[in-house]
Amino acid sequence: MTGLLQLLLLVSVTVASEPSCPACSKFDYEEKVLERMIRMEFAFENVLKENKAVSKSVEQDLSRINEENERLHATVDALKDQQEQAERRLGSLMEEVERNQSNTLEKIVSDSNSTIEQTIAAFNGIKDQIATPLVYFHARSPQTTTLSTGEVIVYKTVEINQGNGYSPTTGKFTAPVGGLYLFTMHTCTALNKYAYLQIMKEGTVLIASEHYDKERYTCSSSQAFVQLDAGEHVWVQCSSGASYVQLYEDSYHWTSFGCALIHN
Numbered sequence: 001m002t003g004l005l006q007l008l009l010l011v012s013v014t015v016a017s018e019p020s021c022p023a024c025s026k027f028d029y030e031e032k033v034l035e036r037m038i039r040m041e042f043a044f045e046n047v048l049k050e051n052k053a054v055s056k057s058v059e060q061d062l063s064r065i066n067e068e069n070e071r072l073h074a075t076v077d078a079l080k081d082q083q084e085q086a087e088r089r090l091g092s093l094m095e096e097v098e099r100n101q102s103n104t105l106e107k108i109v110s111d112s113n114s115t116i117e118q119t120i121a122a123f124n125g126i127k128d129q130i131a132t133p134l135v136y137f138h139a140r141s142p143q144t145t146t147l148s149t150g151e152v153i154v155y156k157t158v159e160i161n162q163g164n165g166y167s168p169t170t171g172k173f174t175a176p177v178g179g180l181y182l183f184t185m186h187t188c189t190a191l192n193k194y195a196y197l198q199i200m201k202e203g204t205v206l207i208a209s210e211h212y213d214k215e216r217y218t219c220s221s222s223q224a225f226v227q228l229d230a231g232e233h234v235w236v237q238c239s240s241g242a243s244y245v246q247l248y249e250d251s252y253h254w255t256s257f258g259c260a261l262i263h264n
């Protein structure tokens with residue numbers, strides 16, 4: 001472009017300086033024109049050369065700019081990729097954190113559940129160990145009234161027999177579980193009759209009593225605390241028998257035997 005302008009300028013300058021001198025010969029004139037044309041050609045060639053050089057440098061600049069542009073695009077693309085990857089990683093990390101949190105929560109719930117269940121089981125176990133089972137009985141109405149020495153009193157009427165420890169056949173109580181028991185016997189006699197009774201554990205006397213009243217039908221009670229192993233027997237027996245040793249019972253006077261398990 002610059003070269004073309006220079007060329008036009010040169011041509012116009014050349015035309016403007018046409019000789020006006022009449023003394024100059026036609027040959028001289030033509031020679032000068034030729035010389036100018038040759039100079040113009042040189043100048044033109046130089047201009048073309050310069051033009052080429054400029055255009056080459058412009059091309060080089062353009063290609064450098066293109067390369068730079070491509071490099072920038074590539075960098076931007078890489079940055080975009082990195083950002084997307086980072087976003088994906090962040091997303092999956094957040095999902096993992098949420099999963100972990102809910103897993104942790106579930107674990108805490110299930111752990112405390114099993115702790116509670118273990119505690120309940122342990123509590124029930126302890127309760128079973130320390131709970132006193134219901135064992136007690138009360139029986140009355142002796143089978144025989146006139147007693148002989150060593151005779152076991154069999155109380156026939158069973159009022160209550162929780163735990164089935166008392167036998168109305170033998171008159172003996174068999175401890176269903178070991179523990180501390182309280183035994184009672186209530187003994188009534190007619191006037192002028194005696195009662196000599198003992199509460200026995202496996203042949204050992206736990207308590208002994210004599211009951212007598214000359215003028216009235218009366219009753220008395222005896223109690224004995226005793227520690228029994230399961231299966232041990234307790235009963236009431238006559239320590240001294242005779243025809244005047246007689247038990248009595250009517251609706252006002254109950255001759256009876258009973259016990260309760262206090263603690264096992």
Ligand SMILES: *[C@@H]1O[C@H](CO)[C@@H](O)[C@H](O)[C@H]1NC(C)=O
Nearest residue numbers: 093094096097098099100101
């Ligand atoms: C999620 O839990 C796993 C297993 O316990 C662990 O390896 C991981 O680091 C946890 N992830 C996060 C993000 O806390």
Ligand SMILES: *[C@@H]1O[C@H](CO)[C@@H](O)[C@H](O)[C@H]1NC(C)=O
Nearest residue numbers: 109110112113114116117120
């Ligand atoms: C513990 O979990 C079991 C079974 O998943 C369930 O039946 C029970 O009710 C839970 N116990 C408590 C105390 O939440």
